Amino acid sequence: MTLGQLSWSRWYGIVVKEFIQLRRDRLTFGMIVGIPVLQLLLFGFAINTDPKQLPTAILAADTGVFSRTLVAGLRNSGYFDIQRQAHSEAEALSLLHSGEVQFLVQIPEGFSRRLVRGERPALLVQADATDPAATGNALAALSGIVDTALSHDLRGPWAGLQPRPPPVELRVHRLYNPEGLTQYNIVPGLLGVILTMTMVLMTGLAMTRERERGTFENLLSTPALPLEVMTGKIVPYIIIGLVQVTLILIAARWIFTVPMQGSLLALYVVVVLFIAANLTLGITFSSLARNQLQAMQLTFFFFLPSILLSGFMFPFRGMPDWAQALGSLLPLTHFLVLVRGILLKGSGLVELWPAVWPILLFMAVVIAVGLRFYRRTLD
């Protein structure tokens, strides 16, 4: 370890240098503006898929035979994975709010009894529709599932109840994104994708560039400490990241008319956290990589799963378990939950804590690896 006092003067010198260099680097500047614009255009339209096994909670106030049949029917359809039995409405709603489940099925009291009497009891299904691609197909299949499930039981003495109109009144509430607009989902997602790409890439190149141009030897021969160099190099990129975020948010608000439910402050807190996580990863990549090409390759090795497994490209819950497990290691996965939560649901940071700590953990691990591999000499 290098002993010695951290010096503001040195740190400031590095920040100034990075800013001057950035100002003269047209390519990077183009990337800062070009990437958000390009990606907003590219991903403006969503890709729909058919996710199954979506986590579902049941709030059953009725334990009759039809109630159980219905639950079995939902389960057999493959769309709903009934994970929780809620005991109160408040509990059920909080499950939905925190994103633990995608659907909440409410079977009202006396469901079976009223069904038998032909009173067409209501079945309320609430869906977290922030990601419409994830819920659309399941909802579309719902009424068919209900009909088929009950048609087995509605025989014999109750066969008279079979005919149309349907025996159950199905009420579907799409929460948070009632019209199911995909851009509501995609635009906040783009925020994370663009930050991942530009932040990791730019810092990934920052150190390898010094090494390749031979300037690293000069830097290393001065008393500058690793921590001063690393943090000094990061500062300009944090500012760039915030500029990008602001650009995207403006586009989101005025071009895509994405609603902004939650607090902007919470959003920016989350954004700074996410930027920092990506920058530390970038700096660590550039400690590991021997040249710019390797840094670039590492970045794309990271970027690809981030896009594919985070729930940006495909609904997270539509993915197989192993992919979800991999995905939950990535900061982008959690960032998407956070941004969608804040922008679309108006959730607060405390509620969203389950998506905050994985990013912090990710950062801690990455910093440890980065410090372990930072080259203090030319060996």
Add this chain to the structure above:
Amino acid sequence: MSSDLVIDVRNLNKRFGTKHVVRDLSLQVSAGEIYGFLGPNGSGKTTSIRMLCGLLTPDSGSGTCLGHDVIRQTAEIKREVGYMTQRFSLWEDLTVRENLDFVGRMYGMRNRRDAVGAAIDRLGLGSREHDLAGSLSGGWKQRLSLAACMLHEPRLLLLDEPTAGVDPKARREFWQEIHELAATGVTVLVSTHYMDEAERCHRLAYIAYGRLLARGTAAEIVAERALGAWTVSGDELAGLAPKLVPLAGVDHVTVFGSQLHVTGRDREQLARSMEQAARQYGDYRFAPAAPGLEDVFISMMDNARDDRQ
């Protein structure tokens, strides 16, 4: 008088993988000296200098640089040494002044503005101070590098082939500057390829294949080697050279302008062969000569290579 020694290292070794790049290097440099570090390409000069200033950790060995331990006190060494890299290593996308400002900040200089201004004046960089470093020619880059490594007024300068690829006039000015610095008490260790530059150093070390082969003043090194040397002059020298190479006692035949230099370690055998050749090739004039530094180095390099095989 070890307190007078600015550099005092013993038995430094460095390997890269299986390649033993520096072998048992011991070096003593006194204060105020201009110390020349010579050797062919790939002989380990750069590696040695990097070990002296804390950029590489020796595999074994010990010693001090400006009184600081070369293994444990690299932070102190970095603060007090000025190191000029072999390749231009300042930032090409910063201007001359921005580069110097940056370096000044890295050394935490309080009087940075004045120091940068003074360095620009001293090395005549004034007309270029707002040019990007990347747009400068070799000679200007070298001046900028020198300005940068002297900015914090180090007591020891380590200059790694500072004049490679620089025109003769710029080289001359550069050496003028080095001598003025040394006169103020700064110690300079400079690696070079050029024999004329070697002669400008107070003392020299010669290194080949990672091994230090000779140390001392130029005269001492030449005398110690006790090399036999002859010159041959006449027409058609190129045709004669291959005929002299196989003769007993002849190690080297080199064309120097209108003369051949013939050298050999065994002076008596060389003299016999030359006298015989003089009779055989009557058109040419054979004469004994004083061996130069270059003859000595080439001879030592050959020996070192033979030892390795």
